[in-house]
Amino acid sequence: DGGITQSPKYLFRKEGQNVTLSCEQNLNHDAMYWYRQDPGQGLRLIYYSQIVNDFQKGDIAEGYSVSREKKESFPLTVTSAQKNPTAFYLCASSSLTGLYTEAFFGQGTRLTVV
Amino acid sequence: RKEVEQDPGPFNVPEGATVAFNCTYSNSASQSFFWYRQDCRKEPKLLMSVYSSGNEDGRFTAQLNRASQYISLLIRDSKLSDSATYLCVVNKAGGTSYGKLTFGQGTILTVHP
Numbered sequence: 001d002g003g004i005t006q007s008p009k010y011l012f013r014k015e016g017q018n019v020t021l022s023c024e025q026n027l028n029h030d031a032m033y034w035y036r037q038d039p040g041q042g043l044r045l046i047y048y049s050q051i052v053n054d055f056q057k058g059d060i061a062e063g064y065s066v067s068r069e070k071k072e073s074f075p076l077t078v079t080s081a082q083k084n085p086t087a088f089y090l091c092a093s094s095s096l097t098g099l100y101t102e103a104f105f106g107q108g109t110r111l112t113v114v
Numbered sequence: 115r116k117e118v119e120q121d122p123g124p125f126n127v128p129e130g131a132t133v134a135f136n137c138t139y140s141n142s143a144s145q146s147f148f149w150y151r152q153d154c155r156k157e158p159k160l161l162m163s164v165y166s167s168g169n170e171d172g173r174f175t176a177q178l179n180r181a182s183q184y185i186s187l188l189i190r191d192s193k194l195s196d197s198a199t200y201l202c203v204v205n206k207a208g209g210t211s212y213g214k215l216t217f218g219q220g221t222i223l224t225v226h227p
Binding site: 031033035041042043045048056088090092094101102103104105106107108 | 145146148155156157158159160163201203205214215216217218219220
């Protein structure tokens with residue numbers, strides 16, 4: 001089935017550790033996005049990528065890093081520099097051309113720092 | 115000014131009521147507009163795209179006003195199952211433009227018996 005897959009669904013991290021969240025899509029979408037959502041809040045853009053080997057910072061990129069080596073994959077690393085990493089992380093993808101540019105989301109990763 | 119702004123609510127309405135949400139956007143180059151629905155602790159899912167001429171899908175009607183840079187969502191005959199957070203989304207992409215997908219902070223709707 002076509003879709004976007006995030007893993008793991010739940011992740012626990014010790015303070016000072018880096019962790020990487022996986023996001024894979026088989027929708028042949030050019031654009032991919034990472035958002036962070038805190039309880040009772042909206043989605044805030046961390047990073048986005050419109051093409052392989054290129055990405056741009058969103059509104060809250062500090063303490064995060066990404067790579068886009070393949071069109072299908074856009075992993076997010078939460079580094080130890082991120083002061084408050086506990087949150088719900090959502091990955092999305094979308095087409096950039098034509099009429100249908102809506103985003104499709106993965107099921108999200110809940111990250112908890114212990 | 116935020117790129118996309120919504121009234122966060124919450125909106126508490128009885129079953130059968132009509133409720134309307136508005137959303138304003140700041141970037142006049144925006145090309146595509148959507149309403150998403152997010153249930154508690156779940157990922158957002160597309161409710162409907164918003165077309166220039168306005169569009170309707172059952173009990174839901176979306177409108178776009180480019181001159182004033184706002185979009186709206188009208189829900190008629192509210193059901194208990196409509197209780198969720200509604201997210202306004204703006205994308206600069208479309209045609210041959212690369213873009214950035216920006217979400218509003220969401221409007222919480224609770225429909226009660």
